[in-house]
Structures are given as C-alpha cells and as structure tokens.
Amino acid sequence: MNDQNPTLAASDAPVPVAHPAVRPDPRSDGEFLLALGRRVRETRDRRGLTRKQLARDAGVSERHLAHLEAGEGNVSIVLLRHIASALGLSLPEMLNLGAEESVEQRLVRRILEQLPRHRLEDVVFRLMRDYGQEEAARRNRIALIGLRGAGKTTLGRRLAAELGFRFVELDAEIERETGMPMGEIFALYGQSGYRRIEQRCLRRALDSGERTVLATGGGIVSQTETYDLLLSRCLTIWLRTSPEEHMQRVSAQGDLRPMAGSAEAMEDLRRILAAREPQYLRADHVVDTSGQGEDESFRALRAAVEDRGR
Ligand SMILES: Nc1ncnc2c1ncn2[C@@H]1O[C@H](COP(=O)(O)OP(=O)(O)OP(=O)(O)O)[C@@H](O)[C@H]1O
Ligand SMILES: O=C(O)C1=C[C@@H](O)[C@@H](O)[C@H](O)C1
Ligand SMILES: [Mg+2]
Known part of the structure; x- marks a missing residue:
C-alpha cells in the first residue's frame, strides 16, 4: 500500500498517544x-x-x-x-x-x-x-471515524436519517471539490496534498452550521491538525472492528483489491490499524462492531450518541 494506491488504508507512521480512552489498567x-x-x-x-x-x-x-x-x-x-x-x-x-x-x-x-x-x-x-454552548454545538456534528468497512457510511446514513441531520461523506466532498476520483487525487497530489484538500473540505463541512453526521476517510487521524479540528468541533465516534472483519466487509462490497496479495494486505491492515489505534481512541466514544450485525451496531451507535460523556 502506498500513496498512489489507497486500498484498505493509505500507509502512515505510528503517531504518539495523546489522550487514550478508558482501558483496563495494565500495571502490576x-x-x-x-x-x-x-x-x-x-x-x-x-x-x-x-x-x-x-x-x-x-x-x-x-x-x-x-x-x-x-x-x-x-x-x-x-x-x-x-x-x-x-x-x-x-x-x-x-x-x-x-x-x-x-x-x-x-x-x-x-x-x-x-x-x-x-x-x-x-x-x-x-x-x-466559555465551553457550555460550544459543547452543545459539538453535539450537533457527529463524526464517524474508522478504517474502511467500519460502517461509517452504512450506519452514518441511518443515524442521520433518524436524527433528521444531513449526511456528509467527506471523501465524496473531496472528490467533488477536485473533480477527480480518490485514486487520481492520490496519484496527482500524493498523500500530503490529499490531506491538505481533506482539511479544506472538513472546515467547510464544519462551518456550514447545519446539523450533520459526517463520515470521514479512514486516514483523517494521520494529520494532527485536521484530526484535532475534528475532535474539537464534533462528537466523534470510532467504529471499531477486527482487521479480519474490515477485510471481509470490504471484500463483500466487491472491492477485491485488498485481496490481491492476500497475506501481505492483511499484514498491512493489521499494522495500520495498530498504528492508528491510539489516535482512534481519542474519539469521544468507541463502538465495537465486531461480530455484530448492522442493526446491533446501529443500536450501539445510537446509545453512544445519546450518552452525554464517556
Ligand atoms: N456490524 C456492522 N456494522 C456496520 N456495517 C456492517 C456490519 N456488519 C457488516 N457490515 C457491512 O459492512 C459494510 C460497511 O461498509 P461501509 O461502506 O459502511 O464502511 P465505511 O466505514 O463507510 O468504509 P469506507 O471507509 O470504505 O467508506 C457494509 O456493507 C455493511 O453492510
Ligand atoms: O485509510 C485511509 O488512509 C484512507 C481511506 C479512504 O477513505 C480515503 O480517505 C483515502 O483513500 C485514505
Ligand atoms: Mg464510507
């Protein structure tokens, strides 16, 4: 996987942990x-x-x-x-x-x-x-994050319909802004150029003032400024699942690219998920969809949105 070939996820280096979510205390x-x-x-x-x-x-x-x-x-x-x-x-x-x-x-x-x-x-x-109103506004923008196949589009669309919010797919906004499909944007601008455009489109989506459910691209966590902006302005939810389920769901959607070099692609996916995990964990909520059907995950997502804090 490289900048020119975004399959399941574009590769990036591990980023340091800043705000890990609640996890079992690993100390002796x-x-x-x-x-x-x-x-x-x-x-x-x-x-x-x-x-x-x-x-x-x-x-x-x-x-x-x-x-x-x-x-x-x-x-x-x-x-x-x-x-x-x-x-x-x-x-x-x-x-x-x-x-x-x-x-x-x-x-x-x-x-x-x-x-x-x-x-x-x-x-x-x-x-x-200073923050009371900002927090209320943040809850009018719900951002779903996670790797490909996490369910950002599927569950996000349902959530928006149920809440009466508009649904925005950030990758689609980027394609619309550039007039190019994702692969071409990466080929032409590389990863860093893509991240710049992503940030511009994100700002526009956030500034619209409309109540929004936003499905982001899996790599949005790789650019600190963009991700910090997302975290500060949206209620963020990481739709989490295992590497195997990411792979299985994307393949079931008919995208067989990740299966091309099967073992290697699976290894890449595991590595990218592990590298991004500390960043994904900075989200307000984590909804684990592993081993669940869509309806069950949707109910869990709904519950996370209703919850006022972690
Ligand atoms: N528990 C589940 N939650 C959500 N989706 C599920 C679940 N189980 C299976 N699926 C299937 O997995 C797929 C999720 O794909 P979806 O396009 O919503 O993911 P995505 O996060 O938007 O990915 P991408 O980053 O490629 O846009 C759908 O085809 C959905 O039917
Ligand atoms: O996980 C990733 O790095 C990416 C996922 C896609 O949604 C796109 O945002 C792009 O291909 C990068
Ligand atoms: Mg999607």
Whole structure:
C-alpha cells in the first residue's frame, strides 16, 4: 500500500498517544502501589503538609504513611479514604493515578486541587460560559471515524436519517471539490496534498452550521491538525472492528483489491490499524462492531450518541 494506491488504508507512521480512552489498567499490583504512593507524596508536598501532619489529620501512624508513600503499604480502603480526605481529595480522585490521564487532564486536575473549594463555583461558571454552548454545538456534528468497512457510511446514513441531520461523506466532498476520483487525487497530489484538500473540505463541512453526521476517510487521524479540528468541533465516534472483519466487509462490497496479495494486505491492515489505534481512541466514544450485525451496531451507535460523556 502506498500513496498512489489507497486500498484498505493509505500507509502512515505510528503517531504518539495523546489522550487514550478508558482501558483496563495494565500495571502490576506493585506498579499500582508505587503510583499510589507517589500520588500521596506529591499531593502532600503540594499541600505543604509534613508526613507527621498528614498522619495526624488522617488518623494513621507515621510509619504506615511512610510505607504507603514508598509504594510498600497496601492500606485498607477506609484508611485510604481518611488519607484522601485529609488531602482534600475524594477517593476516586485519589485513585485516578494518571495512567490514563493526558498532560492536559493532569494540569487541569492540579490547578483544581490547588484552588480553595469556595472558588470552584466560579470555575464552573466560567467553564459553562466559555465551553457550555460550544459543547452543545459539538453535539450537533457527529463524526464517524474508522478504517474502511467500519460502517461509517452504512450506519452514518441511518443515524442521520433518524436524527433528521444531513449526511456528509467527506471523501465524496473531496472528490467533488477536485473533480477527480480518490485514486487520481492520490496519484496527482500524493498523500500530503490529499490531506491538505481533506482539511479544506472538513472546515467547510464544519462551518456550514447545519446539523450533520459526517463520515470521514479512514486516514483523517494521520494529520494532527485536521484530526484535532475534528475532535474539537464534533462528537466523534470510532467504529471499531477486527482487521479480519474490515477485510471481509470490504471484500463483500466487491472491492477485491485488498485481496490481491492476500497475506501481505492483511499484514498491512493489521499494522495500520495498530498504528492508528491510539489516535482512534481519542474519539469521544468507541463502538465495537465486531461480530455484530448492522442493526446491533446501529443500536450501539445510537446509545453512544445519546450518552452525554464517556
Ligand atoms: N456490524 C456492522 N456494522 C456496520 N456495517 C456492517 C456490519 N456488519 C457488516 N457490515 C457491512 O459492512 C459494510 C460497511 O461498509 P461501509 O461502506 O459502511 O464502511 P465505511 O466505514 O463507510 O468504509 P469506507 O471507509 O470504505 O467508506 C457494509 O456493507 C455493511 O453492510
Ligand atoms: O485509510 C485511509 O488512509 C484512507 C481511506 C479512504 O477513505 C480515503 O480517505 C483515502 O483513500 C485514505
Ligand atoms: Mg464510507
């Protein structure tokens, strides 16, 4: 696969993870306890508390606290609750150990932790004023992302019809804008030229002000600026499935190109999906359609759209 021959997906390099979605914590128990200890120590430092003071406030022995901070102590949930409370944190906040946090989330959390409680109301008002409406507008633009055969067109069209939104196929917009089929655009402009045109067409689709379900091209996640724009302006949903099902669905649609060098194409597909996964995971929601029929996946998509957050 190359720029000139976009079959299942155009190839691209792995991109660093920025905001992974919720996944099982891959750490061992030891790593978890070390992270917990670090969290207690760092929060205590930021609060300007000595270990002695925190031990007293939380009603634990200083030795116990020292063990916990060193990642050696497996404290009871009740003691941890006392320690969290003495640090001004809720238990969930205390256990949010940063494994899944982005840099921005960590920064925001730290700023909030340092603010006295009476200022939090002001923070909420400001956030609502600055982002409340934007968030509502974002939900009027639903973008489906995923590799070929994910179901972006099939499910997106149904979703638009049900919601009374217009349906926009970004690849089709690009073909209309250039007056050329996809293969020719790639052949003439290469991958980077294509990405430029894609961004232009995306901006136009987003600026129309109409309520929209947008089916994007599988590679939209490869260009950071374009993808950041999509994430910030749309409710994004990754339609996820296995490489085998992507391949099987695309072939069933009669596109036999990916099957040409079967084993190699399958390998390419696995690699591209793995490379893009961290970016796809930045979506607001992930709908896994593996092993499902269209109707089942549509119901899952509908549920994701109705859900107000992750
Ligand atoms: N669970 C499922 N969800 C969605 N589509 C499914 C499912 N199972 C099978 N399909 C079939 O898979 C195909 C999905 O193709 P579709 O064109 O919608 O994908 P796409 O994401 O738009 O791909 P492309 O990037 O090529 O435009 C359809 O033919 C659909 O009938
Ligand atoms: O996955 C990809 O890289 C692509 C998918 C298509 O929808 C097109 O957007 C283009 O061929 C690139
Ligand atoms: Mg499509």
